Amino acid sequence: MTTTRRKFLSSISMLAASTALPLSSFAFGKTSKLKIVLVGTGVRGITFWGKRLLDTYPDILEFVGLCDSNASRLAYAKEYIGADCPVFSDFTNMVKKTKPDLIIVTTKDSNHHEFIIKGLEMGCDVLTEKPMTTDEDKCQNIIDAEKKSDKKLIVGFNYRWSPYATKIKELIQNDAIGKLVSVDFNWYLNTYHGASYFRRWHGEMASSGSLWVHKATHHFDLLNWWINSEPNEVFAYGDLEFYGKNGPQRGANCRSCDFKNSCEFYWDINKDQFTKKLYVDHEHVDEYIRDNCLFREQIDIYDKMSAQVKYTDNTILNYSLTTYSPFEGWRVAFNGTKGRLEAWQDIPYHKTSTITEAEKHAKEMEQTQQEESYVESIIVHKLWREHETVAVNMEKSGHGGGDKRLHNKLFVTPETPDDFDRTAGLRDGAMSILIGIAAHKSIQEKKPISIGDLTDLKPRKVRK
Template identity: 75%
Template sequence: MKKSRREFIFSISMLAASSTIPLNAFAFNESKKLKVALVGTGIRGITFWGKRLVDEYSDILKFVGLSDINSSRLEYGKTYIGTKCPTFSSFEEMVKKTKPDLIIVTTKDSTHHEFIIKGLQMGCDVLTEKPLTIDEIKCQQILDAESASNKNLIVGFNYRWSPYATKIKELLAKNTIGDLVSVDFNWYLNTYHGASYFRRWHGEMESSGSLWVHKATHHFDLLNWWIDSEPNEVFAYGDLEFYGKNGAFRGPNCRTCSHKSTCEFYWDINKDNFLKKLYVDHEHEDGYIRDNCLFREDINIYDKMSAQVKYTDNTVLNYSLTTYSPFEGWRVAFNGTKGRIEAWLDIPYYENATMDEAEKHTSEMSQNGKEEVTVKPIVVHKLWKQFETINVDMEKSGHGGGDKRLHDKIFINPEIPDPYGRTAGVRDGAMSILIGIAARKSIESGKPIKVSNLTDLIPKAKRA
C-alpha cells in the first residue's frame, strides 16, 4: 500500500491524472507526508522550491535531504529553507539513504540531465527547473530515461499559470480571432536583469546553452501552449555585440574592479545581504563568482537574438529577445483569420509605470504574496469591428501569480481538471528547448533547422 500511495500522490500531482480522489482524503500524518529531496541550493532552489514549500505545504510534505557540491552553501540553504533534514555532497547517497518520493532538480542547466536521469533510474519521480537541459543529445538521453522508467518527469513552467497568460490561452482556445495565422513576440530584458545573466555561468554556452535555451525556454513554452501546436522548422540570427569582448575595459569582478567609478554596470553584491550570504560567503569552495565582469573574454553566448519559427499547423512565429533594453517587459500579437489579439506587460509607454527598473525582477521573483492585485489589458480587435479591451486581474510578484498557482496545482489541487492544460511534462520541456537549440544551430550553419532532426520526437500539428 505504501508504494501505491506514493505513486498515486505524484502521478496525480505531476500529470493531472483523471482520478477524482482528493489528496486530502488520505488524511496524511507525519509518517505519510510526501518525501522531497532537493539537489542544487542556489537561489531558485532554496526560495521557490525550498522555503516556499516548507512555509506553505508542511502539512503534506517534508524535506528528507538536500544535496550540493558546495558544503557551506548547502548548510546555509538548509537554514534558510527551514528544514532539519540531512545534507549530502553525493546525490546518489542522498537518494539511497532518504528514499524520496520526489526529487527536485535546481542545479546548473548543463547538469540537469545527470540528476533527472539518475533520479528516474533510482525509482523516483522528478521535477526539474527549466530548462529541461541544454542540447539535443542530453535531451534525447532524458527522453529515453523517462520512457524506460515507470516514473514521471515534469518541468516547472510557471508562466503558464499566471492569470494574464491564462486569459490569452482562453481567448485563443475559444477561437476568438479564428484560425491562427502568425504571432509576433518580443521580450525585453533591461540593463539590470539582462546584465545579470552575463555576470553568471549563464554567459557561457557550455553551462547554459545560451539565453536561447535558459531564458527563451519560458517564452517558447508559452508560445507552444498558446499556439497549441509544435515547432517544425527554425531559422535564426544572433550575435554578441554588447557584452563580453565588446567592452572597452574589464576587471576580475565588480568587487575588485578598478573601473568601479566609471562603469555604468558596476554592482555591489555586498549591499544585498541575502546574495552575500548565499554566494559570496561560500565562493571559496567551488569558485562560483556571482558578480563576474560583464565584459570578460569567456562570455560566448548571444546578446541579440531573432528567430522565425514555422509550426507544424503552419502558424508562423516571429520572435526576438533583447538583453540590454532600457526597460523590462514583453509584448505579443496574434493574427487570425477573424482578427487580432494584442497583449503586453510592463511596457512603460503603454501604462503608468511607477516601479524602478532595478526593482522589477526582484518584485517578479518575490514569493511574499502580499502585493495587491493590479489590472492589465488585453486588446481583441475583430475584422470590421471596433476593438475591445479585456481587463485581467493579476499580481506582479511570483511571476505574475503563476508561482503559487503552479504549487497549488501540484500539491493541493491535483484532482481538479484543468481546462487549459497547464501542467507541463517531458515533451513540453523538450519542445521548448528544441526551438532554442535549433536557433543556435541555424545561426552556426546559416540554414533553417528541422526540429525533427534533433531528437526522435516528431512534431505534431496539434500539441500532444
Template identity: 65%
Template structure:
C-alpha cells in the same frame, strides 16, 4: 499499505506531469503521511521557490528529507535559510540511497539537469525539474530514453503558463476568438538590471545554460507552444554578442575587485545583500564560483541580441526577438488570425505614461516570496469588421506574473483538479521548448533553417496531445 499509498500518490503525480485529468484518489497527502522530497542544487531559486516557500506553505503536505549541492558551504546555508531539519549531502547517490525520497526536485546548473533527472528516474523516483529541461538535443534524447524505460514521470516547472494574464490569452485562442492563428509577433525585453544579471553568472557561458535561447527563451517558447497548441517544425535565427562580454569598455574579475566601480554603469554591489553574501560569497572558497563576476569578461560566449522565425506544424509562423539591454522590462505580443487579431503586453511604460523604476521592477519580479504588486493589464481583441474590445486582466508583477504560486498549488494542493487549458507540463513540453532554442543556435552557426524533427526522435505534431 504504506507502499501502496505512495504508489497511488505518485501515479497521480505522474498523470499531472502528462497533463492528464486526474481521477484517482489522492492518497499521498495527509497529516500522518507526507510526501518525502529532496532538493539537488541549492542556488537562490532552489532554496527559495522550491525550498523555503514549500516548507512554509505546505507543512502538512510534504517534508524535505535531504538537500544536496556540490558546494558544502552553500548547502549548509540552504538548510538554515529554508528552515529545514533534514541532513545535507554533497553526494547525490548517497542521498537518494539513504533517504529514499518520493520526489526529487532538480534546480542545479542547467547543463547538468539531465544527470540528476536520469539518475532519479533510474532510482525509481518521480522528478520535478526547473526549466529549462536541459541545454541540447543529445541531453534531451537521453532524458526521453530514460523516462520511457522508467515507470516514473517527469514534471517541468513551467510557471509562466499559470499566470492570469497569459491564461486569458490562452482562453481566447482556445475558444476561437480570432479563428485559425496564422502568425504571431512576440518581442521580449530584458532591462539593464535583469538582462545584465545573466551575464554575471554561469548563464553567460554556452556550456552552462545553453545561451539565453535556452535558459531564458524556453519560458517564451513554451508559452508559444501552449498558446498555439502545436509543435514547432522549423527555425531560422540570427544572433550576436554585441553589448556584453568582450564589447565592454573595461573588465575585471568581478565587481568587488574592480577598479572601474565609479565608471561602470553596470557595477553591482553584492555586499549590500546579506543573503547573497551568505549564500555565494562566503562559499566561493569551495568551488570558486563568483556571483558578481564581470559581465564584460572575455569568456562570455552567449548571444545578447536574438531574433528567430519559427514555423509550426499547424503552419502558424512566429517572429520572435529577445533584447537583453533594454531601457525597460516587458513584452509585446500579437496574434493574427483568420477572423481577427489579439494584442497583449506587460509593463510597457509609455503605454500608460508610467515612469517605473526598472530596478524596483526587477526586484519585484525576482521576489521569491511572491509578494509582488498587482497590475491591471489590457488584452485587446479585434474581430474583423467589428470594433475592438478591451479585456482588463489583473496580473501580478512578482512570481512570474502570479504563475509561481498557482503552479505550487496545482502540484501540492490540487493535483486532482481539472486542467482544461492543459497548464501542466511534462517531458514533451520540456523538450519541444528547448529544441526551438537549440535550433536557433544551430541556425546562427550554419546560416540555415533547422528542422526540429532532425534533432530528436520526437516528431512535431500539428495538434498537441
C-alpha cells in the same frame, strides 16, 4: 495526510500529460507526507522550490535531504529553508539513504540531465527547474531514461499559470480571433536583469546552452501552449555585440574592478545581504563568483537574437530577445482569420510604473503571500469591428501569480480538471528547448533546422 499525499502523487501523471498513465502506475508509500529531496542550492532552489514549499505546505510535504557540491552554501541553504534533514555532497548516496518520493533538480542547466536520469533510474519521480537541459543529445538521453523508467519527469513551467497568460490562452481557445496564422513575440530584458545573466555561468554556452535555451525556454513554452501546436522548423540570427569582448573596459569582478566609479554596470553585491549570504560567503569553496565582469572574454553566448519558427499547423512565429533594453517587458500579437489579439507586460509607455527598473526583477521573484493587485489589458480586434479591451486582474510577485498557482496545482488540487491544459511534462520541456537548440544550430550552420532531426520526438500538429 495519506489522502493528500496520494493526490499529489497522482498529479505527476497529469503533469506528464504527454504520456498519461493510470494512477495505479505510481507507488504510494506508507508515510503521511511526501518525501522530497533537493539537489542544487542556488537562489531558485532554496526560495521557490525550498522555503516556499516548506512554509506553505508543511502538513503535506517534508524535505528528507538537501544536496550540493558546495558544503558551505549547503549549510546556509538548510538554515534558510528551515529544513530538518540531513545534507549530502553525493546525490546517489542521498537518494539511497532517504528514498524520496520526488527529486527536485535546481542545479546548473548543463547538468540537469545527470540528476534527472539518475533519479529516474533509481525509481523516483523527478521535477526539474527549466530548462529541462541544454542540448539535443542530453535531451534524447532524458527521453530514453523516462521510457525505460516507470517514473515521470515534471518540468517546472510557471508562466502558464499567471492570470494574464491564462486569459490569452482562454481567448485564443474560445476562437476570439479565429484560426491562428502568425505570431509576433518580443521580449526585452533590461540592463539590470538582462545584465545579470552575463555576470554568471549563464554567459557561457557550455553551462547554459545560451539564452536561447535558459531564458527563451519560458517564452517558447508559452508560445507552444498558446498556439496549441508544436514547432517544425527554425531559422535564426544572433550575435554578441554589447557584452563580453565588446566592452570598453573590464576587470576580474565588480568588487575588485578599477573601473567601478565609471562603469554604469557596477554592482555592489555586498549591499544585497541575501545574495551575499548565499554566494559571496561560500565562493571560497568552489570559486563561483556571482559578480563577474559583464565584459569578460569568456562570454560566448548571444546578446541579440531573432528567430522565425514554423509550426506543424502552419502558424509562423517571429521571435526576438533583446538583453540590454532600457526597460523590461514583452509584447505579443496574434493574427488570426477573424482578427488580431495584442497583449503586453511592463511596457512603460502604456502606463506609469510604481517601481523602478532596478526593482522589477526582484519584485517578480518575490514569493510573498500578500500580493499587490492591479489591472492589465488585452486588446481583441475583430475584422471590420472596433477593438475590445479585456481587463485582467493581475499580481506582480511570483512571476505574475504563476508561481503559487503552479504549486497549488501540484500540492493542493492535482485532481481538479484544468480547462486550459497548463500541465507540463517531458514533451513540453523538450519542445521548448528544441526551438532554442535549433536556433543556435541555425545561426552556426546558416540554414533552417528541422526539429524532427534533433531527437526521436516528432512534432505533432496539435500539441497534445
